[in-house]
Amino acid sequence: MEIVSSPEKEKEHELTPKAFTKLLAKLSPDPEIGGREYEELRRRLIKFFEWRGSLFPEDLADETLNRTARKIDGGEEIEKNVIALALGVAHFVFLETSRRPDNRRATLEELISVAAPPEHRLEDDDLRVTYLRECLHSLPKESRELIIEYYREEGRAKIDDRKALAEKLGISLNALFSRAKRIRHRLEQCVTLRLKRKFGGSSVQRPSARKAPQTGGDTQ
Amino acid sequence: MKHTQDSEDLIERYLLGELSVAERTALENEYLADKAKYDQVCRVEDDLLYRYARGALSQADRECVERQYLTNPWRRRHLEFAKALAQVIDGELATRSAAKRITGVSWRSRLDALPGVLRGVLRLIPAIAALVVISGGTWLAIETSRLRVRLREAQHEVEAQQQSAQTQLRKITELETQYQRLTEEHESLVAQLLAAQKTGSSHFAPVLLTISVEEFRGPAAQGTKTLLIPRGAAGAQLRLNLTENAFQSYRVTLTAEDGSEAFRKNGLKPRADKAGHFVILNLPASRLTNGDNVLSLSGISPTGEAEPLGKSILKVRRQ
Numbered sequence: 282m283e284i285v286s287s288p289e290k291e292k293e294h295e296l297t298p299k300a301f302t303k304l305l306a307k308l309s310p311d312p313e314i315g316g317r318e319y320e321e322l323r324r325r326l327i328k329f330f331e332w333r334g335s336l337f338p339e340d341l342a343d344e345t346l347n348r349t350a351r352k353i354d355g356g357e358e359i360e361k362n363v364i365a366l367a368l369g370v371a372h373f374v375f376l377e378t379s380r381r382p383d384n385r386r387a388t389l390e391e392l393i394s395v396a397a398p399p400e401h402r403l404e405d406d407d408l409r410v411t412y413l414r415e416c417l418h419s420l421p422k423e424s425r426e427l428i429i430e431y432y433r434e435e436g437r438a439k440i441d442d443r444k445a446l447a448e449k450l451g452i453s454l455n456a457l458f459s460r461a462k463r464i465r466h467r468l469e470q471c472v473t474l475r476l477k478r479k480f481g482g483s484s485v486q487r488p489s490a491r492k493a494p495q496t497g498g499d500t501q
Numbered sequence: 502m503k504h505t506q507d508s509e510d511l512i513e514r515y516l517l518g519e520l521s522v523a524e525r526t527a528l529e530n531e532y533l534a535d536k537a538k539y540d541q542v543c544r545v546e547d548d549l550l551y552r553y554a555r556g557a558l559s560q561a562d563r564e565c566v567e568r569q570y571l572t573n574p575w576r577r578r579h580l581e582f583a584k585a586l587a588q589v590i591d592g593e594l595a596t597r598s599a600a601k602r603i604t605g606v607s608w609r610s611r612l613d614a615l616p617g618v619l620r621g622v623l624r625l626i627p628a629i630a631a632l633v634v635i636s637g638g639t640w641l642a643i644e645t646s647r648l649r650v651r652l653r654e655a656q657h658e659v660e661a662q663q664q665s666a667q668t669q670l671r672k673i674t675e676l677e678t679q680y681q682r683l684t685e686e687h688e689s690l691v692a693q694l695l696a697a698q699k700t701g702s703s704h705f706a707p708v709l710l711t712i713s714v715e716e717f718r719g720p721a722a723q724g725t726k727t728l729l730i731p732r733g734a735a736g737a738q739l740r741l742n743l744t745e746n747a748f749q750s751y752r753v754t755l756t757a758e759d760g761s762e763a764f765r766k767n768g769l770k771p772r773a774d775k776a777g778h779f780v781i782l783n784l785p786a787s788r789l790t791n792g793d794n795v796l797s798l799s800g801i802s803p804t805g806e807a808e809p810l811g812k813s814i815l816k817v818r819r820q
Contacts, residue, residue, distance in 0.1 A: 325533050329532075331573075331575055334518070335575075336573065336574070336575060368530060368533045406581070410589060417589055432586065432587070433594055439548075458543075459540065465547075468586070469582055472582065
């Protein structure tokens with residue numbers, strides 16, 4: 282069994298506004314669309330690092346984008362597109378961080394003397410359910426019904442039900458999934474916020490994400 | 502469909518850390534470049550965690566999920582949320598299902614759940630209700646008809662009573678008119694009577710009977726005269742005609758039917774008119790009794806001796 286130790290954030294090369302603007306421009310000539318594309322790429326990179334088992338996927342995603350922007354700002358040739366460039370950088374970042382000493386995994390025996398953080402696991406579970414129920418009922422009725430219908434069945438019935446639900450709403454299955462994902466994300470945020478209020482952030486084991494520098498365009 | 506299933510199986514193996522480096526890199530390149538692929542990976546992960554939360558995974562897959570997700574705080578967060586979501590949604594669905602069972606059970610199925618006797622009784626309710634409605638309707642029609650007849654009768658009675666009342670009113674009016682008239686007559690008669698009584702107390706009534714001396718000289722039975730005394734009369738005045746005037750004065754005696762002397766009058770002076778000599782006798786009504794009275798006439802001589810001249814029967818009738 283492996284336990285994780287916290288790394289130092291990489292601060293050697295900060296992202297400049299000029300480099301960031303060039304990255305957005307490569308994603309789309311329209312700054313607004315470029316901003317949305319940037320956020321979409323960041324989400325995928327976060328999931329990439331998460332599925333790779335990274336402990337701090339947001340930090341690695343931001344590092345990947347920073348390095349990509351600096352490459353573009355430094356005049357590096359883009360063979361295919363920005364996404365392909367970012368993908369190559371992401372592989373490199375992951376390999377690099379996984380080899381660093383401060384990012385290594387230690388055995389339980391090595392960390393046996395380290396004081397354990399406050400454990401609220403069982404209480405968290407009950408509270409999470411309670412808060413989630415409250416958050417579910419605080420949703421608009423349409424969203425609440427959608428998420429309940431979306432998760433109501435398993436197996437073959439689930440597929441059929443989702444198709445029927447998508448037809449009923451007049452949308453595709455992918456659009457249905459996107460809506461369910463957004464609602465689920467809202468619920469997660471709602472529950473996380475309530476848990477934070479309850480425990481002062483001790484039960485939320487998530488590092489703060491590094492924000493991209495603001496430019497003249499809307500990057501949200 | 503087969504391709505999709507294979508694709509989803511591949512993604513699931515990726516998420517569980519079972520792909521080779523080449524397979525993993527190919528998939529990563531695909532979903533980073535293709536949003537639809539990325540969404541598919543997210544959907545497969547979402548389903549995988551939800552199935553884990555509901556205990557729908559095999560033991561081997563379950564262990565793989567735990568190895569990949571529980572050892573990573575970031576990924577464990579998704580698993581915990583999936584477990585909470587499954588619990589909350591299952592609870593919601595259970596609540597709704599229970600509510601649906603309560604509200605959605607048909608009356609017939611509820612009826613079937615009752616005990617046999619009660620069920621039998623309840624099954625008769627529609628028939629009983631129909632019978633009650635029919636009986637009630639019939640009763641209502643009969644009762645309405647009966648009440649209408651009674652109403653007509655009552656109306657007739659009222660009309661008859663009104664006519665009777667009008668008739669009685671007319672009679673009362675007539676009687677009042679008659680009473681008024683009689684009262685007036687009575688008052689008039691009383692006034693006449695009072696006037697008569699006033700007159701009668703100082704004067705005798707006018708002459709009612711005239712008797713000739715010849716009648717006194719004949720048999721008493723031949724001289725029967727009837728003297729009618731009206732109600733309220735104070736007395737009667739008799740004119741006694743004299744065939745010859747041989748005396749200076751005369752005396753008259755009235756004897757009642759029982760033989761007692763009822764009246765005597767002396768010193769009656771003779772008078773004369775075209776018809777001859779006569780005397781006037783005033784008889785008080787109080788001295789006259791019903792029945793045959795004997796009236797005796799005598800002449801008084803200058804020496805004061807009385808010479809009987811005759812008797813006449815006077816039949817008195819008081820009104």
